[in-house]
Amino acid sequence: MAAHKEWIAQGIADGVFLFAGSLDNGQGGTVLATGEAPELLAARVRRDPFVEHGIVSADIVAIRPAIVAPALRAALAAA
Secondary structure: OHHHHHHHHHHHHOOOEEEEEEOOOOOOEEEEEOOOOHHHHHHHHHOOHHHHOOOOOOOOOOOOOOOOOHHHHHHHHHO
């Protein structure tokens, strides 16, 4: 778990991850990422210790927001 948390912290420090957290149903977690090319993001996800050791499998889903709240738009612009 410590190595996974370090991986998340690095993604946040790099400005790629905006947030990360567990799902309420205990069935995994999610990370919101921005500003990294798809192939680089995929490589980053493969370096997650949970993924490297086969503890979890990761799906990357691209989102193209159509409507964005001003506060989120500002956060995304700053990232």
